Structures are given as structure tokens and as C-alpha cells.
Amino acid sequence: MPQRSPPRSIATVCLSGTLPDKLEAAAAAGFDGVEIFENDLLTFDGTPAEVRRMCEDLDLAITIFQPFRDFEGMPEPQRSRNLDRAERKFDTMQALGTDLILVCSNVHAASLPEPARAAEDLRAMAERAAARSLRVCYEALAWGRHVSRWRQAWEIVRQADHAALGLCLDSFHTLSLGDDLGALAGTVPAEKLFFVQLADAPKLSMDVLSWSRHHRLFPGQGELPVAGFLTDLLAAGYAGPLSLEVFNDEFRAAPSRRIARDGLRSLVILEDRAGVAPLPALPKLSGIEFVEFAVDHAAREELGRFVGALGFRRTGLHRSKDVELWRNGGANLVFNAEPDSAASERFEQLGACVCAMAVRVDDAARIVARAEKLSYAVWRERIGAGERRIPAVRAPDGTLVYLVEDPPGGGRRFWEDDFHLEAGDDGGELLGVDHVAQAMTPDMMDSFVLFYRALLGLLPDAPWELPDPYGLVRSSAFIDGGGSVRLPLNVSESRRTGTGRFVSAHAGAGVHHVAFLAADAVAAVDAAAAKGAPLLDIP
Ligand code: MG
Numbered sequence: 001m002p003q004r005s006p007p008r009s010i011a012t013v014c015l016s017g018t019l020p021d022k023l024e025a026a027a028a029a030g031f032d033g034v035e036i037f038e039n040d041l042l043t044f045d046g047t048p049a050e051v052r053r054m055c056e057d058l059d060l061a062i063t064i065f066q067p068f069r070d071f072e073g074m075p076e077p078q079r080s081r082n083l084d085r086a087e088r089k090f091d092t093m094q095a096l097g098t099d100l101i102l103v104c105s106n107v108h109a110a111s112l113p114e115p116a117r118a119a120e121d122l123r124a125m126a127e128r129a130a131a132r133s134l135r136v137c138y139e140a141l142a143w144g145r146h147v148s149r150w151r152q153a154w155e156i157v158r159q160a161d162h163a164a165l166g167l168c169l170d171s172f173h174t175l176s177l178g179d180d181l182g183a184l185a186g187t188v189p190a191e192k193l194f195f196v197q198l199a200d201a202p203k204l205s206m207d208v209l210s211w212s213r214h215h216r217l218f219p220g221q222g223e224l225p226v227a228g229f230l231t232d233l234l235a236a237g238y239a240g241p242l243s244l245e246v247f248n249d250e251f252r253a254a255p256s257r258r259i260a261r262d263g264l265r266s267l268v269i270l271e272d273r274a275g276v277a278p279l280p281a282l283p284k285l286s287g288i289e290f291v292e293f294a295v296d297h298a299a300r301e302e303l304g305r306f307v308g309a310l311g312f313r314r315t316g317l318h319r320s321k322d323v324e325l326w327r328n329g330g331a332n333l334v335f336n337a338e339p340d341s342a343a344s345e346r347f348e349q350l351g352a353c354v355c356a357m358a359v360r361v362d363d364a365a366r367i368v369a370r371a372e373k374l375s376y377a378v379w380r381e382r383i384g385a386g387e388r389r390i391p392a393v394r395a396p397d398g399t400l401v402y403l404v405e406d407p408p409g410g411g412r413r414f415w416e417d418d419f420h421l422e423a424g425d426d427g428g429e430l431l432g433v434d435h436v437a438q439a440m441t442p443d444m445m446d447s448f449v450l451f452y453r454a455l456l457g458l459l460p461d462a463p464w465e466l467p468d469p470y471g472l473v474r475s476s477a478f479i480d481g482g483g484s485v486r487l488p489l490n491v492s493e494s495r496r497t498g499t500g501r502f503v504s505a506h507a508g509a510g511v512h513h514v515a516f517l518a519a520d521a522v523a524a525v526d527a528a529a530a531k532g533a534p535l536l537d538i539p
Helices: 019-029 038-042 048-057 078-096 115-131 150-160 171-175 208-215 226-235 256-273 297-309 342-350 364-373 414-418 442-456 498-505 521-530
Strands: 008-011 033-037 061-068 100-104 135-139 165-170 193-198 242-244 285-294 313-318 323-328 331-336 353-361 392-394 400-405 419-421 430-440 464-468 471-479 486-492 509-518
Touching (some): 008 256, 019 038, 019 048, 019 256, 038 061, 048 061, 078 115, 100 115, 100 193, 115 135, 115 165, 150 165, 165 171, 171 193, 226 256, 242 256, 285 342, 297 323, 297 331, 342 353, 353 430, 364 392, 430 442, 442 471, 471 498, 498 509
Parallel strands (some): 008 242, 100 135, 135 165, 165 193, 285 331, 353 400
Antiparallel strands (some): 313 419, 323 331, 471 486
């Protein structure tokens, strides 16, 4: 039986903007609660009581107040001062209306390497917290001076033996050290698991503090086994909120609403993968059916001349729209000049560009249901009588991904229902679309990674760094299990690289090349050259 989804929470530190911006973005995305990061409270021009009211108005619980640093195992006089500091934090918590505070393991040079002292101090803090009906949870920082593993933190919590003291587990701190929660069930009683923080990250070789502070990602965007972490945690009986705690320089500069929505999606996917709330299954993909360009009549004529030299012929006219099909063998291009359409919207913004692509899926309705569960916008273009409804999902940059079903047993295809097709359109040397490459800014890359992974199940191939004369381009191809859909995503920090200039001109992201598959590529190029195609000089 699927369990009920746990409450979903996000730390304010994940998002950009002022504290009210962050809270609004979290609520709009559908989170149940927020972790109030102390720094966000300090820079907010208002009282904790106002923050409490804002959260109440937005129907957001404050799941935890964090972090309280360098508390345990300090010599006197810091020890007594720390207990006084704790009382001031408790005042703030009561004004905020939250009962839980996070203490992360001490990194201070003067802290003592004595678990018994740490336990004694945390017990003293828990005793004071309990007097106000508050609770304390203790988290092992991966770079803690004496405590860096959850087992060490648990040993201290166990020794302290106070009902108001428990553990906070953080997937980054655990998984970045190559550790796991495999032994959690049977070691830590469920009632001692007070809180969990989830984050993913790319595998990087750098010091763990910098890695954590700048490169954390939402689950599913990186390479850490976060789903296994959650499975182990739930097996140990954890029943509290699932909270995202991601420190990422790009996220903190990107629009907070987009990042908050991606955060919520990452939890939905994680819950699916951990078996908490299964999503409609991923599609079985079988290639790219067409690439669609937004054009006006002048752009269409120019593009037609260009692809004509590549051996494409206009082989179809849409029955009810100003849309043409150009075909070369198995490769289909759609030129869309229909007014008041998703394509015309794109054309008005950016001029002629790729505005959509279509992937062949086994069951479009199931993928639409999956998209809706992931809060991706589903687009349904208006259709004429007798035409097929081809659903599409909006990608993070506003382009569309159409979901085309391959009819079983080579049945009637949508082209025949929607287009007046020229007879005898076979021939042409291309076998299909090989890949569609997109250029984007670094923060858009993370949104796209989540989109392609979550919706289509595409996984990244090994990353490449391509030297451009004006900077580096990072490239990673996202591929489905069968290898039929391949989408390289390219990112450049430099605005002067080809990729960077393209991204600036395309408001953040866009398709910058389409590659076709040919049985004989050299023959296809020779044929294109003979027809006068402008070939790229390669030294
Ligand atoms: Mg943490």
C-alpha cells in the first residue's frame, strides 16, 4: 500500500529574494512548511512575530529554526554563554511559533574532543528547551571538528538521553562522505528521528565544506543516491517532514518561484522512487518525430530554401492551420506560421527559432498524467474537425515537448489526419533526427535536467568540456535507456562563446543545432553541397 505523502518543506536558504519573496514562492509551489534560516530572519526588516503571521497567512508551517552553531563541547566561559545564547534562540522560536531548533556539530577550534561533554551540554540545552515545550535536534556536519558522521551524533544523543533531544539527518552530510543510513533501522528508535534534510550534489573532488555551500542540488539533479537514503530513513520509521536544504549559488540568483517549483518536483520524484507515492510510469521513447520552427512567411521562405538544400521537400500542408511539413526520408520539420498559437508567441519574442519538438512515446495520456503530478504545464493546442489532439508539455524555457504515439502495427499516423500530404513522399537520404542540442544559462540547466529526467526519464551521459575561443562550454547529453532520444544541453559562463551569445539572444535557452541521422553521412553532405547548401568551413 502506498503511504500518505509526508509534509513537504523547504529551507528559505534555497531561494532568492527577501524573506517574504521566499515564503511566497514556497507557498505558491505547494510546500507545506519552511525551515527558517537564521540569516534570512536577520536580514528581514520585521519581527519574528510578523514572520509567523506571514507564514500563517500563506498556510506554511515553520518546520524548524536553523542553524545553531558551535554549541556543544566548549570550555568555560563559552559553555555558559552558549546556554544563554540558546535561551535567546528559544525566545525567537516562540515568537516564530516553531518548536524545533537545529544544532549542527561544532566546528570551533576550541571545542573539546569529548563525546560525554557534548552529551552533557546537549542534555542541558534540551532540559531548558523542554521547560518551554521546545525540542532540539543535533546534526553531524560532514566537516564537524569532532563529529562528522550520523553514528557519532547518535551516540551523543543516546548518551544525553533526553526526550526533547533527537537527531537531524542530512542526505548531503551522510552521502558526501560515502556513508549511508543502512544501519539506521535497529540502531535509532523512530521517535529519536526528529528531522530530515534532503539535498543532492554532483560528484566533485573538492573540500566538502565548499562542495556543500555552493554546489548542492535538489534530489534528482545530481549524482548522490538520495532515493536510497530516503528509503532507509522511512524503513527506520521516520514520519516527519521531508525538507529540502540546498545551498547553490545559481539557485540563490534565479527566480525564486521557478526554483521553488523545481524543489517541490524533486520531492515528488523522490517519493516516487522511494515508493511513497508512485507516479504514472515513465514513457518508453522511440525517437524524435519532428522538430518545429516558429516562423512568419518571410522566415518560412528563407528556412525552406535552406532546408531544401539539405534535401527536405515540402510534403504536407496542415488541414486547418498555417503549418507546413517538410520531410527528408525519416526526418520531419514543421514550420508553424499560425497566428495566435504557441509558435506565434515564441516568434514574437525571439524571431524564427525552434519552438517545439515531438518525442514518440508509448502512451501519451500516461505521460500527461505524469506531467500534471509534477506540476509541469500541459499545453493543448486547439484543433480542427477530425484532427488529432497531440498533447504537449512546456519545458522550463517555454518551448513545447509534444507527445506523439506510435500507432501499433504501423496504423494510421497523425500526419494523415492533420495534413494534406503529397503522395509519394518517400525517398530522401535521412533516417531521422539524431539529436537536438540546446544552449542555456547554468541555472536553466538544472531546471532542464530535472525536466528531462522527471518527465521522460532521460539520464546524463558523461559530461564534456568544449573549449571555445572565448571560454569553456560544458556539455552533457541526456539520453533515454534505448538511446532513441538524445538531447545535449550546453552551458557557458562566458557571454562571448558561441553558446553564450546564443543564450543571450534567446532569453536564457534555446535550440542551437539539430543533427540528422543519415545512412551515409558523406553522401548526404555531398548531395547538400551539390544543391548549394552553405556548409561550415572546418579547418
Ligand atoms: Mg543540514
